[in-house]
Amino acid sequence: MTTRVRFAPSPTGYLHIGSARTALFNYLFARHAKLSDADSKFLLRIEDTDIARSTDESTRSILEGMEWLGFAPDEEIVFQSNNADKHRAAANRLLAEGKAYRDFTPKEQPTDASVKETIKERARAQGGAKNMRDNQYRELSAVESETRAANGEPFAIRLKVPEMGKTSFEDKVYGLQERNYEETEDLVLLRSDGHPLYNLAVVCDDIEMEITHVIRGQDHLTNTHKQILIYEALGVKHPEFAHLPLILAPGGKKLSKRIHGEIVSMTTYRDAGFLPVAFRNFLALMGWSPDGNQYAAEVTSGNEKIRENAHVGELMNLNELVANFSLDRIHRSPAIFNFDSNNPKRCTNRSHGIGQG
C-alpha cells in the first residue's frame, strides 16, 4: 500500500516547535517511503474546526514555518472546515444506524475559570466512580428522539460506545495500547450548533485522504481510542498509528506559549538567522536517533559543501535524515527543550559546525 501521511496543525497560533517536529517526522517518513514507492505522499491539512480560535494569520504563520523548514506538501492543502458537510453526513449516518444518539442535555455554559482546570477538578471530584454511560438520552426511543428533534429542540450527537469491551491497537512507537470502554465517554460527534468535533473530523478526513499512517504527538494517545471507535462504527479499517514523545520545557513542564513566550515559535529561530538544515537536524534528534552504524557512515560521506571547513559532529542534511529515518528508532521518553542554559543557537548552527557564510 502506498504510504500517505499528513501533518494536521490547528491554526490557533504560530507553528509550535513540537508541531514542527511532528511535521518533520511525517515528512521524513513519507520521503523515506518514497525511496521505494514513488507515489508516497506527505500532505498538509489545516484543522480549523474550532471557529472561535482559528485565524487566517495563524494559518499563514504555519505555512511560513513549513516553507522555511522546506516541507512542501505533495497535494493541495486541505482545510478541514470545508469538509464539514461530509462530517455531518457521517454523524447522521451513525445516528440512523443506531450507533450514535441525540443528546438533548442543554449545553453547559463556559466558565471564566480555565477550562482545563475545571475539567480536572470535576474529574477529580468524580473519582474513578464515573459511569460513562449514564446519559439519560442514550436509550431514548427513536420516535421520541425524532419528535423532539423535529420540534426544534437542540441536541448534540454522541457516539454510543458499547458497554463492554476494549479498544486496542499496536502503536508503532509505544507498542500495544489497550483501553476499556468504561474509560471512554460517549464522545460528542456533532455539536448542538451543527459543527463537527475534532475526533469525527479527523477520522472522516483521514479516511477521505487515504492516510495510511498517523504520526502525531503523544498527547493524542487517548484520542486514538476514541477515533478507533469511530472507525469501527463507520466500518472502516483504521490506519497505523505512531505517537511521538512530547517536547517539554526545562524542569519537565509543558512547553507553553503563555509561559515560555516566543521561544516555542519556529519563526523566532528563522528570524534569528538559524539555518533550516541545522534546525531540522536539531529537531530530528529530539525523540529519534539514527542507527549507530549507518550513522557514522552517512555523516562522513555526506554533503561536502556544508561541512567544508567544519567538523562532522552529529549533523545530517535532509537527504541523510530521509535515508536513515524509521519509526522504530523513535523512543518513548520526552525531550526537554532546554533554552535557558543551552542557547538554541549553539544547539544548532554552531554545535553542528555549519556557519552561515
Add this chain to the structure above:
RNA sequence: GUCCGGUUCGUCUAGGGGUUAGGACACCGCCCUUUCACGGCGGCAACACGGGUUCAAAUCCCGUACCGGAUACCA
C-alpha cells in the same frame, strides 16, 4: 481521583543480562589562530529509589517516588 505513558552525564542521546556505560552539544584546560557561529587534543560528568529473578541487572519482574499526557458540545 481514574486511565495511559515516562525516568542513562547539565542537555540531546546510544546501549536493553557480563561494556573501562559510547557519542554529540555545553563546560574546563591546552593548541591553532578566522579574535563569540572555524578546527585539533585532553578533561569533568549519568543508569531515580527499594525489593525480586539470575552465577551476573543500567538492561527482565514487582513496588515506591517524581514528571508528563488524557479525562471538553478544544484541537
